[in-house]
Amino acid sequence: MLIAQITDMHVKRPGSPALEGVDTAACLERCVAHINAMERQPEVVLATGDLVAEGSAEEYAILRRALAPLRAPLYVIPGNHDDRDRLREAFSDHDYLPKDSPFLHYVIEGYPVRLIALDTVIPGEDGGRLCAERLAWLEARLAAAPDRPTVIFMHHPPFVTGMDHLDRIGCEGGAALGAVIARNPQVERVLCGHIHRPIQVRWHGTIASTGPSTGLQMALELRPDGPFRWSFEPPACQLHLYRPEVGVISHLSYIGDFDRPQPTTPMA
Numbered sequence: 663m664l665i666a667q668i669t670d671m672h673v674k675r676p677g678s679p680a681l682e683g684v685d686t687a688a689c690l691e692r693c694v695a696h697i698n699a700m701e702r703q704p705e706v707v708l709a710t711g712d713l714v715a716e717g718s719a720e721e722y723a724i725l726r727r728a729l730a731p732l733r734a735p736l737y738v739i740p741g742n743h744d745d746r747d748r749l750r751e752a753f754s755d756h757d758y759l760p761k762d763s764p765f766l767h768y769v770i771e772g773y774p775v776r777l778i779a780l781d782t783v784i785p786g787e788d789g790g791r792l793c794a795e796r797l798a799w800l801e802a803r804l805a806a807a808p809d810r811p812t813v814i815f816m817h818h819p820p821f822v823t824g825m826d827h828l829d830r831i832g833c834e835g836g837a838a839l840g841a842v843i844a845r846n847p848q849v850e851r852v853l854c855g856h857i858h859r860p861i862q863v864r865w866h867g868t869i870a871s872t873g874p875s876t877g878l879q880m881a882l883e884l885r886p887d888g889p890f891r892w893s894f895e896p897p898a899c900q901l902h903l904y905r906p907e908v909g910v911i912s913h914l915s916y917i918g919d920f921d922r923p924q925p926t927t928p929m930a
């Protein structure tokens with residue numbers, strides 16, 4: 663099974679100066695074309711939040727247009743830049759999204775890997791939270807299938823990234839989630855967004871990670887209390903390949919044309 667992960671698309675109105683003026687909708691269109699052109703198609707595409715920049719209905723309409731050509735089934739969760747109600751409205755044809763829950767969390771069955779989506783949003787705040795109610799929901803879902811390989815996806819990373827300015831808007835309840843994960847070794851991965859960079863960490867018996875943005879990246883900054891800066895590193899998506907004999911193997915796939923003439927002398 664191949665899982666593609668796209669994140670932090672921050673789709674915005676044309677001409678908006680946000681995110682250094684980058685046309686994030688055009689970036690997403692290139693990402694969709696990139697995934698559609700893959701010779702091995704992903705079984706699913708997971709979009710891990712911050713789908714749009716300001717949570718407006720207009721932005722969600724632009725988002726849906728950019729995503730429309732995507733061939734693989736798409737599953738979305740909100741990030742801090744999203745608006746739950748407008749997201750629900752814009753994706754009202756996505757039947758997996760719960761209609762009667764305050765949180766947009768859900769389980770996707772029917773694939774070799776069980777997929778569990780978490781909702782870390784606190785409306786109006788940049789940071790996220792997994793409250794007791796959301797953690798209890800997760801614990802019950804995990805208890806229902808303790809032997810099935812499972813991937814959890816969520817927007818805010820529950821782990822310390824070492825980028826202090828972003829850890830200040832991290833995920834409350836991360837330690838409590840870690841305790842749940844430690845009791846559930848079937849969790850192969852915890853896939854996150856929010857940081858606009860690829861990061862991996864061994865975490866409570868699983869591997870937790872964040873992915874690069876399809877639009878604009880954040881500059882790598884590991885000095886204590888270092889400044890926030892954007893970076894024009896290439897956009898990318900992630901590919902998580904599941905093989906039963908190995909588990910999940912994660913790859914980064916840069917979006918763009920990187921073909922060059924091949925070297926004429928054979929490489930050692």
Ligand SMILES: [Fe+2]
Pocket residue numbers: 712741742743817855856857
């Ligand atoms: Fe975010």
